[in-house]
Amino acid sequence: MSKIKELKTAQSNVVNLIDIIELFSPEKKSKYTDLLLKLMKNTKSLNEHSKEVIENLTNNFDFIKKEDFDGFSDIQILLIYKFLDSFFNVSDLNNFRKFCEYNERGLVELNDLSRYKSFEDVINQMNIADLKAESKELETQIIKLYEDEEYIILRPLTYFASKKYGANTKWCTTTEGGEYFNKYNKKGVLVYCVGKTNGNKVACFNSLSKNEPEFSWWDAKDTRIDSMQSKLPINIRVIIEEVCLDVNAKTNHMMLSPDKRKKQEELAKNNYRDINMTPRRRNLESHIENAIQRESEYMEESMDVMPEMEYPTEVMESMPIQEPNEPTTESLLRNAVTHYEDRPQIN
16 A cells, blocks of 8 residues: 555544534434534635635745646645644645645655654755755855854845845745845844754844944844853854854945945845745735634625614613623614613513
């Protein structure tokens, strides 16, 4: 038996929708199971919401095509969304795919997949492979300060280089638009240190502005730390400090040639849109989630004709305090209005 066939047929990996529905059917009687399945299939706008799920997934993952869902029903597509949303996030899955592609190209050093225990392990190895894949492209966009078998220390001179060497960190100098990178790039000395064997990343910045002095260290989570907390060897920290605190140091931006500075300034004005980056991903609309909640048609139609309705003071005072898991405020208001209109009239 092939490995993929073994994975697909293993009982612990397979979920049968009918087995789940039967949990709610008295004595697992088929008539109740059939009824609940029918009610699920009658979910309002089910097909529309399944199309939105497909659109969201194909937007978030460029390696997934609409045709990949041809064999799935609308209910199965919504279940796919719920499954993915429960266990993963977009970044993890895109990084996993990238890791797999690097491994196929022979760029991943640790190619014994049985040794991976967490997404952090995968991302660390992907970071190392990233450096190999992008090294030639980035040679002219960084100043390499030091490199050995374990570490590379560099100054990113462009937003593209900052995004690449700062990938999978929370550093503001890697965020979309490049506003923060442009600020620090022109303000002082920005240095990145990347662990080639452990994937550890540390940033250091020294402001050359007399009005805004700053010398700081940052871990991959963008938490300001002391240099001792960086987990870097002493010789690596010394190299970084000497570069940052050099009295003759120039800003990263000024380390570029005049032509390249001009090009970077033009890109900055356009928020670096000309750089071939991964497009922003659109979050799944909240109403896809609402589709599974099953609100009645009456409620939806009534809310359309009752915008910003003002209720009499007596109605508001008669409403009980809403507790968790109790009816919604809208339904309580409706009940209160009915109670108010039906109250005994005093002649």
